[in-house]
Amino acid sequence: MVLNAGKRSLTLNLEREAGARIFKRLVTEADLVIESFQPGYLNKLGIDHEELRRDNPRLVWVSVTGFGQDGPYRDYKWSDLIGLAMGGMLYLWGEPERAPTRALASQAYYHASLGAAVGGMTALYHARRTGRGQHVDVSMQEMVMFTLAGFGGITGYWTLEDRNITRAGPAINLGAMVSRVIYPCEDGHVAVSTLFGPHFPRLIELMKRDGAAEFLADDKWKSATRFTPMPGQWQCTQEEADAAEGVLERWLQRYTRAEIMQMVREHELMIFAVQTVPENLESEQLKSRNYFRRIPHETLGRSVAFPGPPVALSKTPWRVLRRAPKLGEHTEKLLNGNSLGGLSGEGVI
Amino acid sequence: LNSHQPTALAHINVLDLSWVAAGPLVGAIFAQYGATVVKVESAVRLDVARSSPPMAKAGRAIDRSAYFAAMNLGKLGVAVDLNNERGLEVINRLVDWADIVIEGFTPGTLARWGLDYESLSARKPAIILISMTLQGQTGPSATVPGYGLQVHGMSGVGTLIGWPDGPPTGVTLAYPDYVVPMFAAFTGIAALDHRERTGEGQHIDVSQMEALINVTGTAIADYDVNGRTQLRDGNRLMAGGRPRFAPHGVYPVRGARDRWLAIAATSEDEWRALCLLLTRLEWTFDARFWTNEDRCNHDTELDELIAERTRDRHGHELMLSLQRLGVPVGLALDQEDLLRDWQLQHRGHFVPVAHAEWGEQLGELFGARLSETPPVVQRGAPALAQHNELVAREILGYSQEEFDSLLADGAFELYGAD
Numbered sequence: 001m002v003l004n005a006g007k008r009s010l011t012l013n014l015e016r017e018a019g020a021r022i023f024k025r026l027v028t029e030a031d032l033v034i035e036s037f038q039p040g041y042l043n044k045l046g047i048d049h050e051e052l053r054r055d056n057p058r059l060v061w062v063s064v065t066g067f068g069q070d071g072p073y074r075d076y077k078w079s080d081l082i083g084l085a086m087g088g089m090l091y092l093w094g095e096p097e098r099a100p101t102r103a104l105a106s107q108a109y110y111h112a113s114l115g116a117a118v119g120g121m122t123a124l125y126h127a128r129r130t131g132r133g134q135h136v137d138v139s140m141q142e143m144v145m146f147t148l149a150g151f152g153g154i155t156g157y158w159t160l161e162d163r164n165i166t167r168a169g170p171a172i173n174l175g176a177m178v179s180r181v182i183y184p185c186e187d188g189h190v191a192v193s194t195l196f197g198p199h200f201p202r203l204i205e206l207m208k209r210d211g212a213a214e215f216l217a218d219d220k221w222k223s224a225t226r227f228t229p230m231p232g233q234w235q236c237t238q239e240e241a242d243a244a245e246g247v248l249e250r251w252l253q254r255y256t257r258a259e260i261m262q263m264v265r266e267h268e269l270m271i272f273a274v275q276t277v278p279e280n281l282e283s284e285q286l287k288s289r290n291y292f293r294r295i296p297h298e299t300l301g302r303s304v305a306f307p308g309p310p311v312a313l314s315k316t317p318w319r320v321l322r323r324a325p326k327l328g329e330h331t332e333k334l335l336n337g338n339s340l341g342g343l344s345g346e347g348v349i
Numbered sequence: 350l351n352s353h354q355p356t357a358l359a360h361i362n363v364l365d366l367s368w369v370a371a372g373p374l375v376g377a378i379f380a381q382y383g384a385t386v387v388k389v390e391s392a393v394r395l396d397v398a399r400s401s402p403p404m405a406k407a408g409r410a411i412d413r414s415a416y417f418a419a420m421n422l423g424k425l426g427v428a429v430d431l432n433n434e435r436g437l438e439v440i441n442r443l444v445d446w447a448d449i450v451i452e453g454f455t456p457g458t459l460a461r462w463g464l465d466y467e468s469l470s471a472r473k474p475a476i477i478l479i480s481m482t483l484q485g486q487t488g489p490s491a492t493v494p495g496y497g498l499q500v501h502g503m504s505g506v507g508t509l510i511g512w513p514d515g516p517p518t519g520v521t522l523a524y525p526d527y528v529v530p531m532f533a534a535f536t537g538i539a540a541l542d543h544r545e546r547t548g549e550g551q552h553i554d555v556s557q558m559e560a561l562i563n564v565t566g567t568a569i570a571d572y573d574v575n576g577r578t579q580l581r582d583g584n585r586l587m588a589g590g591r592p593r594f595a596p597h598g599v600y601p602v603r604g605a606r607d608r609w610l611a612i613a614a615t616s617e618d619e620w621r622a623l624c625l626l627l628t629r630l631e632w633t634f635d636a637r638f639w640t641n642e643d644r645c646n647h648d649t650e651l652d653e654l655i656a657e658r659t660r661d662r663h664g665h666e667l668m669l670s671l672q673r674l675g676v677p678v679g680l681a682l683d684q685e686d687l688l689r690d691w692q693l694q695h696r697g698h699f700v701p702v703a704h705a706e707w708g709e710q711l712g713e714l715f716g717a718r719l720s721e722t723p724p725v726v727q728r729g730a731p732a733l734a735q736h737n738e739l740v741a742r743e744i745l746g747y748s749q750e751e752f753d754s755l756l757a758d759g760a761f762e763l764y765g766a767d
Contacts, residue, residue: 001574002566068718071695077619077677081584081597085611085679088687090599092521093510099599100609100681103519104509104579104587110564112716114531119717121538122382126357126722128542134721142698142716145687147527150374151381151422151726152713154522155699156403156415158684159711165684166607170516172498172523174402181498181520182507189517191502193495227400228410270495274517277505277565277579278572288488291559292569305573310563311536312485314466315551316543 001304001324005295009325010334011349019348020045022335027052027059032124034116036064039074049135059133060123064116068139078140083108087144088154095169105277108144115143177226177238180245182274187256189274195245196225196236199269203248206263212251216244281305295323356383357722361541364447365389365424366440366464368396370523371497371557372453372481373420374530375537379449380423381715381724387443387740388421392428392733392762399733408706411733411764418704418730422712426731427740428762431462435760442745444469444476448544449537453481456491466552476550477540479533485556497526497557504561509568511581518581529560585648586613595644596623599681600656602664609681610664612655612671620644622674626667627658704729737761 013019024047027033033049035042042049049061063069066078067086076082081102084090089108094101119136127133148154157165157175165173170182170189182189195203201222207213215221225233226241236244252260257273264271280286289312294303309318331349343349361384365376373388380386390396398417405413430436440462444450450469452459459465466478483500484490501507501524502517510519533555540551562569568579577590584598594615602608614620620641624632632638632654637647644651659667664680671678680686687693697714704710712726741752741761755761 002570067692068696071692073672073692076672076679077675078679079613079615079677081586081599081611081613082677082679085599085609085681086690086692088682088684090611091609091681091683093519095512095515095518098512098515099584099601101511101518101581101599102584103506104582104585105506105565105568106586107564111528114528114535115715115717117535118378118531118538118715119719121535121542122357122717123719123722125538125542125545126719129545132721134719137718137720139692139696139716139718141692142696142714145693145698145713146531146716147524149416149522150370150419150527150530150713151377151715152699152711153403153416153419155684155688155711155713156405156419158688160405160415161403164606165521167518167521169511169518170520173521176402182502182517184516189502189507191499191507191520193498264493268494270499272495272499272503274502274507275505276508277562277568280503280505280562281569281572285484285488285490286559286562289485289556289559291562300574304570307563307566307569308559310532310555310560312554312556312559313536313540313551314554315549316539 001297002306004324005306006321007325008330008334009328010331011328013348014042014045014047016346016348017046018343018346020047022343022348023047024052026334028056030056030059031127032060032062032120034062034064034120038077039063039065039069053133053135057133058127058131060120060127060136061133062116062120062123062136062138064112064138064140066140068142069137073141080106080108083112083140083144086141087111088148089144092148092165092167092173094167096167100167108140111143111147112138112140115146177241179226179241180249183249183252185252185255185257185260190252190257190260190271191274192248192271194270195241195248197270199267200224202267203269206267207247207251210251210254212247212254214247216247293320295320297323299326354383354725355722356725357719358382358384361385361449362447363387364443364450367451367453367481369398369453369496370420370526371529372451372479373398374527375479375481375533376424376451377420377422378530378534378715379537380727382719383722383725383727384449385744386424387736387744388424388426388731389440389443390426390428390733391430392764393430395733405704405707407708408704409732409764412706415710418710419713421730422702422710423727424731425728425736425740426733427737428734428764430759430762433758433760435755435758437462439741439745439755439760440464441472444473446744447476448541449477449479451479451481455494456480456482456486470550470552474550475544475548477537477544477553478550479537479553479555481529481533481555482557484558486554497523497529500525500557500561504558505565505568506561509565509579509581512583513581525557525561528564529555529557532560532563584611592645592648594641595648596620596651596655597648598652598655600652600659602659602667602680603661604664606683608664610659610667611679611681613677615677617641619676622676623671626670626674626676627655629654629658700726702726702729705732705735733764734762737763
């Protein structure tokens, strides 16, 4: 329902010659085709995008696969879990002494689809300007790699520092330093980014107020950093940082997420409550931006909440036009005049 | 300034005023599709990314960050003081040159320099401004400061990653910083397309929080329709509150380091091939594992049995053999593996490129390969202030005397002693 909102649905058996023929006819008027079959499958059915682009030179053809259209893994089977593994993300998710873990909402699929959106939109833009379409070959493995830290921000650990970074549970791993991000509190978890950031002196004051600052009460901690020290700062060791994180952990457990967020607002702390996904439906910030949208769904007899625009465009705003289609809902309308009656009996549609 | 490879955005100029990661990566994507991107930095208040590991061994300390280099691959780099009157004049000339401006300041900050969208569009209606913030330009939390990692927490993504009996995880890297830029990039190109047809620019307001919630869309609908709060569950693939397939997990394989093989069997053929290759064909006759539903009902037991069989096998060998039989499996590659991976090598994923301070930077290509206008690595990431003169003279058309005077006045900056 979420991944197909706004679309129309047509069912077609491409393995029948008549089905492939209808498909090719549709493609002659299309700007964009998106497919995610194993490489070579469509060619076996006589559907060749290079040939189709000769008839429709503006056509942009986007292929999304696990590993791309060529190379030694071309025929490998893939899924979200496999893409995460082979793109290097799985190794970094989960706890250090246990098996790596995926995300419950399939993230590698999103990485591949975002790559297809960027590449497809670029090709479409190029086609509109020049009249020339092209093939966009998206590799899920490479798109997962992009989400590790852009264009090479992680492989540098091996090439430059001779180390692999590994998953660190609730912490960020920067090779030479591991910094705790997620801390338990009284009723859940909170996320703290860069403990020794500009908010650290204010955090220490709050801990002192509760008599919970322990050794952090020493003023020298207000100018601590884990990075190369700037003027006026001193660089603490991993052991010192771990100990400081322990003090923070003990203090945070005195409070609920709501109480911590109150202190965050009053003292500009760089801490956020870790919310479960549905808790965001109640977020004042998201409500004020009219983020979530509801679309009526007659089969369910109610409306369904959707994430809204991932990005707000001022002149050409994102819209969700209609609920996801039922299977084959628009077949007849889309193929109007193609002597449907005969075809459905032949297993083409 | 561009290479000879035809690219889709070769005619597009981008002014990048952003720092750290999420904003800069948007410009780096545009650069791979051929845009000329000028990254503006302060030589006084250094980009935090410049002190972020991993670090190269050669070059000036402020230019050693491979992290900064990954966020700014393919760009030209200048250092300009926005609080200097003539520096601001340089920025305004860059705005006149640019098609797209990228920024990541706290909402309201740009107005101080007269660079907010209203001012920019009054000066140049076709301008496209991409604003990258944690929570958007409006609303009660718009000006709350922070980094992408906090969005990881707030959005709930972390609650979906890890083991049911452990804490939320998945923060090894600042995940939102690398996912959100792709939303900004494709909408930025959509805005270029709109401009092409109408002459009209626009303001793209990116909230990292909102973009990231988008990739949890199925969990939102599951709660709204079924009242179910999805929470991390190891490596299970869930549907309707139940495991959808089994086996679906990550299993130890032989090796000195921690080595793991992901297996996602989704059909009877794949399951049988797995049993065959693990020389445990008897599992296919075992009542606990007879159908997919049976296997889902006994998935913990099954995971343990499989782990016993994979533990002493060589990971690559097992992956190749299982894939040959059509079973979806993949090794959890670490960084060393990625660099040596056959497929990535074949795809030309890694692109060595000259870096002014290190000698050579290992760039990477964006994973969407366009056949006629492929992604390119135009150049290495800029050293701080590396292209001051080039940008002033060749892009902005200042004379040598004017550039020297702008430098002497502190409009263009240099770092420290150089």
